[in-house]
Amino acid sequence: MEQVLKTTQLSKYFYQKKALDKVDLSIEKGKIYGILGPNGGGKSTFLKIAAGLLKPSQGEIAIDNKEPGVYTKSIVSYLPETNYLYKWMKIKDALNFFKDLYTDFDVKRARKSLKFMELEEEEKVTSLSKGMMGRLKLTLALSRKAKLYLLDEPLNGIDPISREKIITSILDSYSEKASILICSHLIYYIEKLLDYVFFLSEGRIILSGNAEDLRNKRGMSIDKLFQEVF
Amino acid sequence: MMTLLKYEIYRRWIWLVLRYAALIVIGAILLNRVSSPAYQYEFIGESIGKFALTSLVIFIIIIVEGINMLKEDLFEECGYLTFTIPKKGRTILASKLVLLLLQLILWTVITIGFGSIFFSKLPYHEMVQIETQTNFYFFPTVLFILTAFFNFVLMIHFSLTLTKTLLVNKKYSGLLSIGIFFFLVYLIEKVYYGPFLNQIKHISIEIGSRSNIDLLSGGYTAVFLNLILIAIFFTATAYLLEKKINI
Numbered sequence: 001m002e003q004v005l006k007t008t009q010l011s012k013y014f015y016q017k018k019a020l021d022k023v024d025l026s027i028e029k030g031k032i033y034g035i036l037g038p039n040g041g042g043k044s045t046f047l048k049i050a051a052g053l054l055k056p057s058q059g060e061i062a063i064d065n066k067e068p069g070v071y072t073k074s075i076v077s078y079l080p081e082t083n084y085l086y087k088w089m090k091i092k093d094a095l096n097f098f099k100d101l102y103t104d105f106d107v108k109r110a111r112k113s114l115k116f117m118e119l120e121e122e123e124k125v126t127s128l129s130k131g132m133m134g135r136l137k138l139t140l141a142l143s144r145k146a147k148l149y150l151l152d153e154p155l156n157g158i159d160p161i162s163r164e165k166i167i168t169s170i171l172d173s174y175s176e177k178a179s180i181l182i183c184s185h186l187i188y189y190i191e192k193l194l195d196y197v198f199f200l201s202e203g204r205i206i207l208s209g210n211a212e213d214l215r216n217k218r219g220m221s222i223d224k225l226f227q228e229v230f
Numbered sequence: 231m232m233t234l235l236k237y238e239i240y241r242r243w244i245w246l247v248l249r250y251a252a253l254i255v256i257g258a259i260l261l262n263r264v265s266s267p268a269y270q271y272e273f274i275g276e277s278i279g280k281f282a283l284t285s286l287v288i289f290i291i292i293i294v295e296g297i298n299m300l301k302e303d304l305f306e307e308c309g310y311l312t313f314t315i316p317k318k319g320r321t322i323l324a325s326k327l328v329l330l331l332l333q334l335i336l337w338t339v340i341t342i343g344f345g346s347i348f349f350s351k352l353p354y355h356e357m358v359q360i361e362t363q364t365n366f367y368f369f370p371t372v373l374f375i376l377t378a379f380f381n382f383v384l385m386i387h388f389s390l391t392l393t394k395t396l397l398v399n400k401k402y403s404g405l406l407s408i409g410i411f412f413f414l415v416y417l418i419e420k421v422y423y424g425p426f427l428n429q430i431k432h433i434s435i436e437i438g439s440r441s442n443i444d445l446l447s448g449g450y451t452a453v454f455l456n457l458i459l460i461a462i463f464f465t466a467t468a469y470l471l472e473k474k475i476n477i
Binding site: 055069074083 | 233241309311313314399474
């Protein structure tokens with residue numbers, strides 16, 4: 001199976017604190033992966049390195065066999081946890097920005113998704129609630145025909161109705177040509193999406209495996225397993 | 231680069247229009263006053279002063295905005311958007327600097343335009359007196375000021391970029407980058423400009439021409455030196471933004 005992302009002994013330090021400690025993992029094409037762990041476990045740091053926003057302190061990371069850079073940014077769609085859109089933007093401006101700067105951005109898909117997410121193009125991004133912002137960010141990220149989607153806490157602070165919409169949207173965007181990597185500590189809601197899971201704690205992978213195999217082997221859901229492990 | 235430039239202009243177009251409109255309107259009002267037949271010559275200086283002050287305020291706004299254009303992306307959440315688009319560091323940086331350059335050119339044209347008209351309103355003998363008393367090379371001086379401030383902004387960009395790249399895991403990275411900025415200013419003044427200018431001055435005196443050699447009064451040599459610095463800081467900052475960013 002083709003590997004989209006591979007890390008070897010990947011470490012990241014912030015001053016003396018280890019955010020990631022010798023992480024080895026690989027992501028295959030056409031699957032949905034979950035990096036699960038408590039807050040401060042290193043999940044977001046991992047995604048930021050893959051997105052090209054942070055440099056590793058040690059070890060290596062390759063996306064489509066390349067170091068994070070201009071090329072990998074063209075094939076990776078990153079959804080950060082924060083409100084990263086420019087404050088001056090209306091939703092339609094954000095759509096135009098993505099259309100102009102990402103050649104793989106599908107405007108038709110984005111407009112369809114906006115309708116599904118009940119968002120109006122004329123709304124200013126600063127006037128959106130947290131749930132609406134979450135839905136907009138997901139629309140933008142998933143409307144790209146990327147090889148790898150990196151979704152950082154897509155459900156954090158999101159109301160139950162928005163959660164359902166977001167999960168449906170992720171499922172709709174699934175393609176055998178792309179891989180999705182979701183970081184979350186809200187396992188209950190995303191469990192049904194995941195093919196493979198990594199449990200990350202204090203920067204280290206303490207458990208990993210095929211989601212179905214883990215469920216069968218341990219006789220419990222991934223959510224229960226998460227609670228047991230942490 | 232043009233796409234990014236388009237968005238740099240788009241996100242601040244109202245402020246761009248407002249600041250130049252303010253400069254033109256204030257200039258026009260003052261000019262209208264000095265053009266009145268009842269207006270006394272001795273008050274022309276006052277109008278020139280008011281216009282110069284307005285122009286200076288707009289200039290400071292342009293420079294501060296030029297600095298903030300990159301600072302916002304480095305220190306605020308919108309940087310997650312800017313630095314995940316598939317563009318090279320030099321493209322991202324150039325889009326901001328081209329806007330700064332366009333703004334400086336527009337400011338210069340408006341300021342010189344109004345300045346010339348105000349100057350023409352002075353009594354003939356005063357015009358002659360000013361022209362004969364000042365040893366002032368106009369175009370080299372204007373170019374020198376523009377390139378010097380452009381380089382000043384770029385040096386601040388470089389220092390800010392250091393805090394989010396090479397100095398990111400260092401304690402007091404902010405203070406360190408400020409220290410590096412002042413050290414660079416010192417180094418450029420003493421080591422870079424110093425020997426070059428002394429040498430050039432010496433050669434120029436030998437060949438009997440003292441025109442455009444004095445740094446403080448402008449001079450194409452100083453402009454050339456500024457352009458070299460701009461190229462160096464642009465390359466270094468663009469490299470750091472592309473290869474070493476940690477936000």
